[in-house]
Amino acid sequence: MSNTQAAESRPYHHGDLRRALIDAATRLLETEGPSALSLRAVAREAGVSPAAPYHHFKDKSELLDAVAAEGWTMLDAAIAKARAEAANPAEALDEIGVAYVCFARKNPAIYRVMYDTARDKEAFPVDMEGVEDSAYCKVRDTFIDAGANPEDAQELELATTAAWCSAHGLAEMANFKQFEHLKDALGGEVAFFRAVFKRLGLAASLRED
Amino acid sequence: MSNTQAAESRPYHHGDLRRALIDAATRLLETEGPSALSLRAVAREAGVSPAAPYHHFKDKSELLDAVAAEGWTMLDAAIAKARAEAANPAEALDEIGVAYVCFARKNPAIYRVMYDTARDKEAFPVDMEGVEDSAYCKVRDTFIDAGANPEDAQELELATTAAWCSAHGLAEMANFKQFEHLKDALGGEVAFFRAVFKRLGLAASLRED
DNA sequence: AAGATATCTTTACGGCGCCAAGATTGCCCT
DNA sequence: AGGGCAATCTTGGCGCCGTAAAGATATCTT
Secondary structure, eight states: OOOSSOSSSOOSSOTTHHHHHHHHHHHHHHHHOGGGOOHHHHHHHTTSOTTGGGGTOSSHHHHHHHHHHHHHHHHHHHHHHHHHHOSSHHHHHHHHHHHHHHHHHHSHHHHHHHHHHHHHTSSOSSSOOSHHHHHHHHHHHHHHHTTOOTTOHHHHHHHHHHHHHHHHHHHHHHTTOOOHHHHHHHTSHHHHHHHHHHHHTTTHHHHHO | OOOSSOSSSOOSSOTTHHHHHHHHHHHHHHHHOGGGOOHHHHHHHTTSOTTGGGGTOSSHHHHHHHHHHHHHHHHHHHHHHHHHHOSSHHHHHHHHHHHHHHHHHHSHHHHHHHHHHHHHTSSOSSSOOSHHHHHHHHHHHHHHHTTOOTTOHHHHHHHHHHHHHHHHHHHHHHTTOOOHHHHHHHTSHHHHHHHHHHHHTTTHHHHHO
């Protein structure tokens, strides 16, 4: 999907260096890990001088922001897909969780960047905003589909937050702990994730109301 | 509790430099944030040359390991305290969760290092080990206290894992999202944490068995 | 007292993020 | 068409980083 050196004649002006840099960063992230990702290495990978990226990104963190943004878009799509394919709303909640964790497992380095850059900005500016907002809303709306009272904003936020935190926690743990025992006993990684979400009974408490 | 420069006569041999370096690192971490923590800065803070730390730690990551280890010890103590003070086992589960998240909120930089160093080791070597193992076991045992079947190892692991992931997820989110709305509505940060754990109903599913 | 050992310093190397100045190119305007 | 301009890319350089090697100094052992 991309090349380490410029195509062939490497013209002085790279066609779309911004795009190439994001791709190079993503590739390095997945292959070498986050610690190996330096701006200079990204430039090298894109076949360009160390200072070239500064014409497309203010600094290193802005490049990572771009990588993270693409990650959020992909995650949003994965959530939408899981929601659409679920048999019913209650099951959709679990399946969204599974899809979330699977995304993190398949793109561990990107997933990490997604939260690291958010963290380095010191805070999401009050209750989510931007790309990830869309994913958050999908989860919240699924709670409504599953029978939550749309009027009770507080309960909705609480349920969504609890679900989101659980998924994020499991995603992080799954990326460095093996859970071999449980995965084997339950018949694979995905089955294990599903079991965790079922155990948390995300939709269960709604039915009690 | 410590000094930026050596005490007074700054003898050639620092009394306990290892200790001083861990303290300096912790201090820098909390005041300047993780990005500002360089080995050289730690040495500077301890009033010592840039190469001095290498006589006490193999490299930078080993220093951070030491900081993380102290963090796990503190967290373990906080969990033990919450468990001991809870009115009953079912409530203990929620209170352990609250204590966990409160620890992360009070020591955000250390908490981050605790998981970062684990992550950089590529994996906890198969299902936890070392200091944090102790904390994990306390949670698992509390599930038994709360009525879980001690024979059903799989269900125990699953319950403990689900609870741990939820707590970790909430801890991470709370450290960069404000949740202002929910915190205000529920009467403070701690009340918000408690509400999340109550909503997850950690002990609830046990009673259904 | 003397040598061995542990601890700390100095010096140095390569890599990093980033900035400023210069080279090269595509684009727009007349 | 051609001349100027702004965008893009390169070179060179600064200060910081992690860390290795070699030398200085204190403590321990005998």
